[in-house]
Amino acid sequence: MTSSATPAVAIDGLGFVYPDGTRALTGVTLSIPRGQRVAIVGQNGSGKSTLVRQLNGLLRPTEGRVLIVGRDTTGRHVAQLAAEVGLAFQNPDRQIFAGRVRREVEFGPRNLGLRGAALDAAVTGALETTGLTQQAEANPYDLGYSRRKLLALASVLAMGTPIVVLDEPTTGQDARGVARVQGIVTDLAAAGRTVVGISHDMRFVAESFERVIVLRAGQLILDGSPQEVFAEANWPSLASTYLEPPLPARVGAVLRLGSTPTTAALVRALVANPGDLRAW
Amino acid sequence: MTLRLAGASYRYAGARSPALIGVDLVIEPGEVVGVVGANESGKSTLCLVAAGLAPASIGGELGGSVTLGGEETRSLRPHELAQRAGILFQDANTQLSGTARSVWEEVAFGPRNLALPVEEVVARVGRALAVLGIEALAPRDPQRLSGGQAQLVALASVLALRPALLVLDEPTSQLDPLGTRLVGDALAGLAAGTGTAILVVEHKTDLLERLAGRVLVVDGGRVVRSGLTAEVLEDPSLGHLGVEPPSRVALRRAVEEAGLRLDPGALAPAGSGHAS
Numbered sequence: 001m002t003s004s005a006t007p008a009v010a011i012d013g014l015g016f017v018y019p020d021g022t023r024a025l026t027g028v029t030l031s032i033p034r035g036q037r038v039a040i041v042g043q044n045g046s047g048k049s050t051l052v053r054q055l056n057g058l059l060r061p062t063e064g065r066v067l068i069v070g071r072d073t074t075g076r077h078v079a080q081l082a083a084e085v086g087l088a089f090q091n092p093d094r095q096i097f098a099g100r101v102r103r104e105v106e107f108g109p110r111n112l113g114l115r116g117a118a119l120d121a122a123v124t125g126a127l128e129t130t131g132l133t134q135q136a137e138a139n140p141y142d143l144g145y146s147r148r149k150l151l152a153l154a155s156v157l158a159m160g161t162p163i164v165v166l167d168e169p170t171t172g173q174d175a176r177g178v179a180r181v182q183g184i185v186t187d188l189a190a191a192g193r194t195v196v197g198i199s200h201d202m203r204f205v206a207e208s209f210e211r212v213i214v215l216r217a218g219q220l221i222l223d224g225s226p227q228e229v230f231a232e233a234n235w236p237s238l239a240s241t242y243l244e245p246p247l248p249a250r251v252g253a254v255l256r257l258g259s260t261p262t263t264a265a266l267v268r269a270l271v272a273n274p275g276d277l278r279a280w
Numbered sequence: 281m282t283l284r285l286a287g288a289s290y291r292y293a294g295a296r297s298p299a300l301i302g303v304d305l306v307i308e309p310g311e312v313v314g315v316v317g318a319n320e321s322g323k324s325t326l327c328l329v330a331a332g333l334a335p336a337s338i339g340g341e342l343g344g345s346v347t348l349g350g351e352e353t354r355s356l357r358p359h360e361l362a363q364r365a366g367i368l369f370q371d372a373n374t375q376l377s378g379t380a381r382s383v384w385e386e387v388a389f390g391p392r393n394l395a396l397p398v399e400e401v402v403a404r405v406g407r408a409l410a411v412l413g414i415e416a417l418a419p420r421d422p423q424r425l426s427g428g429q430a431q432l433v434a435l436a437s438v439l440a441l442r443p444a445l446l447v448l449d450e451p452t453s454q455l456d457p458l459g460t461r462l463v464g465d466a467l468a469g470l471a472a473g474t475g476t477a478i479l480v481v482e483h484k485t486d487l488l489e490r491l492a493g494r495v496l497v498v499d500g501g502r503v504v505r506s507g508l509t510a511e512v513l514e515d516p517s518l519g520h521l522g523v524e525p526p527s528r529v530a531l532r533r534a535v536e537e538a539g540l541r542l543d544p545g546a547l548a549p550a551g552s553g554h555a556s
Contacts, residue, residue, distance in 0.1 A: 200460075
């Protein structure tokens with residue numbers, strides 16, 4: 001039984017050890033309500049990709065459990081979980097295999113049973129959203145790296161899963177590409193889908209996500225809104241996992257304007273506190 | 281060793297139009313030059329041409345002149361080229377040999393192929409891992425690294441070759457912020473300390489502000505702007521060329537648009553320490 005109050009993702013005491021003995025996650029507990037935009041950040045090797053691979057069953061917990069829309073992933077096949085969780089890999093080349101862009105994007109929704117007009121609509125929509133309509137008949141390997149990243153993203157969007165996981169979606173994207181990804185995250189959440197994103201770009205994180213989860217050496221150390229996580233009191237914790245707050249947060253702190261993780265938040269605080277600006 | 285491109289143009293094998301058109305560029309020893317531009321504007325092609333891989337390894341047609349230490353890259357034999365120029369590809373996974381069982385062996389792969397004495401190989405591997413702060417990865421399986429760790433290992437493998445020219449295609453794209461800064465500092469130290477010439481493609485303009493003395497803007501295969509980094513990155517028209525302004529420039533503009541002014545001290549280049 002699930003109700004609308006059932007979280008999209010519930011993780012309880014999750015631990016994971018790779019077969020070679022490398023421990024990647026320890027005691028991770030968190031819950032993600034439906035429709036939330038959640039960023040996972042942390043140092044290289046802190047366990048971010050390992051954590052999201054638990055969501056669609058590519059990896060299985062060594063300890064604890066993972067529930068997707070109320071159901072334990074244990075005993076469920078990757079194919080079953082694929083209808084609920086779409087994951088765009090960090091490295092698009094581990095995902096792409098078809099000879100035509102359109103075929104690549106079709107593969108996921110076709111496997112979920114879509115046919116005919118519904119399939120066409122899903123594929124066409126995903127290509128439009130990612131700006132790949134012109135490249136529909138191209139060979140994926142004739143595309144540059146940034147477009148292959150967008151293709152991996154399109155393939156996931158086309159599946160229409162209620163949970164979408166994006167592993168470093170802005171890597172290699174220019175300013176327009178980053179803005180495009182930002183729009184996709186916003187639109188997905190507006191449509192009621194849950195978005196989990198991994199990123200090292202703190203400006204993108206602060207501006208695109210409503211919640212930030214910080215991992216260090218496989219453990220969850222901070223969890224809150226961008227205002228909370230990027231507040232000055234947390235800077236030592238962020239530094240301990242090789243992160244630094246976005247520039248607006250640093251300027252806001254110098255000017256004693258409180259937590260201002262985004263440019264818009266900083267400008268609002270400046271407008272509201274011209275006296276503080278003069279005093280500084 | 282000076283890299284010199286004069287009227288360099290390049291067309292990929294089978295392509296109808298050139299990917300690079302009439303590029304003039306000189307990088308002196310010890311100099312770091314940044315390259316920015318939209319996706320598919322020709323940045324990676326410039327890397328392949330500068331490092332001599334195009335056309336030597338991938339075919340295609342090169343026009344104009346590309347010299348390294350005064351010799352045309354076209355006339356250099358592969359092993360001569362490999363000892364002069366090192367390139368880090370955009371996708372680290374295509375760079376790793378796939379044959380090494382440990383990160384240490386992976387980084388040693390290049391120096392071993394140069395037939396260096398074993399003590400020299402050991403010293404170079406140790407130094408390359410240390411300068412990037414990844415000594416702890418040495419025993420790890422290269423196939424079981426995170427994306428960012430793989431990128432650092434690929435970079436270490438190039439550094440261990442100690443080329444006179446380093447060509448880096450988005451070397452920090454998968455790195456966390458402090459890892460990015462560490463790589464930036466390591467590269468700056470390498471240029472200043474050993475006279476390595478560095479050409480670096482980066483979307484992270486905050487990093488280029490700290491690292492590169494000069495910046496080129498590439499659009500449609502041509503160099504459309506070039507000059508001192510601070511001046512080029514202030515150009516308000518760069519947004520139309522797909523280039524994100526540095527954080528401090530973006531923030532100052534946003535604040536000014538709101539009719540306010542910030543003390544410039546609050547907007548010192550990111551990471552200079554003035555803002556924190």
